[in-house]
Amino acid sequence: MEKLLIDIDEVLCQSTFLDEMNKFLKTNYKIDDFTEYYIDDALGSDENKQKFYKILEDKDLYKNAKIYDGAVKTLKKLNDFYEIYICSACVMFCMPEKSGIFFKHKFxxxxxNFPFLNPDRFIFTGAKNIFKADIQIDDKLSNLKGDAKTKILFTAYHNKQITSTELKNANCVRCDNWQQIENLLLKRS
Ligand SMILES: [Mg+2]
Known part of the structure; x- marks a missing residue:
C-alpha cells in the first residue's frame, strides 16, 4: 500500500483559534481576511500575544473545530487503499513549554472524528520533511519539500496567491477541497 501523509490544520479542519482571537480582540475577522500564514499578527504587540496565549492554555481549540466538507467521508474511502499517516505540528512558538495540550487535543x-484511522500512525512534529511518503497533503508549501511522488497543496487563506507556475516548479498540484482529492487519489488506486 502507498503511504499517504496528511496534515490537520487547514486540511482536515479549521480550529477555533480565530474564534478565540475574535473574542479576545472583540473583532469579527473571517479567515479569508488574512493572506499571511500567521494570523496572530493581528494581536499586535508581544504583550498582547502573551496575554492571548495565556488564555489558550485552558482552551481546547479542536473540540469544536470545523471539519471540512467531505474530509471524513473521503478519508474513510482512502483508508481502504492507502496507509494513512496524520502528520501535524503541535508546538506553538509563543508557548512551547505549554504545548502539550495541543498534542492531546489534536489526538x-x-x-x-476519524475513529477508523490507526492511532499508531499519528505523527506530531514540526519536522514534517523527514518523513517519506508516496503522497503528501499540506496547506503550507514549505512542508511539501520532501520527495513524495504526489504532493498536494490544499487551498487555504494563506496560499491562494501561489501561482500555478510556482506549484509546478515545486512539483505540487493544488486541490481546493476533499472531493478533488478523492477524484485525484481514488481514480488512480
Ligand atoms: Mg496546516
Missing amino acids: DFLIK
Whole structure:
C-alpha cells in the first residue's frame, strides 16, 4: 500500500483559534481576511500575544473545530487503499513549554472524528520533511519539500496567491477541497 501523509490544520479542519482571537480582540475577522500564514499578527504587540496565549492554555481549540466538507467521508474511502499517516505540528512558538495540550487535543480530535484511522500512525512534529511518503497533503508549501511522488497543496487563506507556475516548479498540484482529492487519489488506486 502507498503511504499517504496528511496534515490537520487547514486540511482536515479549521480550529477555533480565530474564534478565540475574535473574542479576545472583540473583532469579527473571517479567515479569508488574512493572506499571511500567521494570523496572530493581528494581536499586535508581544504583550498582547502573551496575554492571548495565556488564555489558550485552558482552551481546547479542536473540540469544536470545523471539519471540512467531505474530509471524513473521503478519508474513510482512502483508508481502504492507502496507509494513512496524520502528520501535524503541535508546538506553538509563543508557548512551547505549554504545548502539550495541543498534542492531546489534536489526538482526541482524530480519535473522535476519524475513529477508523490507526492511532499508531499519528505523527506530531514540526519536522514534517523527514518523513517519506508516496503522497503528501499540506496547506503550507514549505512542508511539501520532501520527495513524495504526489504532493498536494490544499487551498487555504494563506496560499491562494501561489501561482500555478510556482506549484509546478515545486512539483505540487493544488486541490481546493476533499472531493478533488478523492477524484485525484481514488481514480488512480
Ligand atoms: Mg496546516
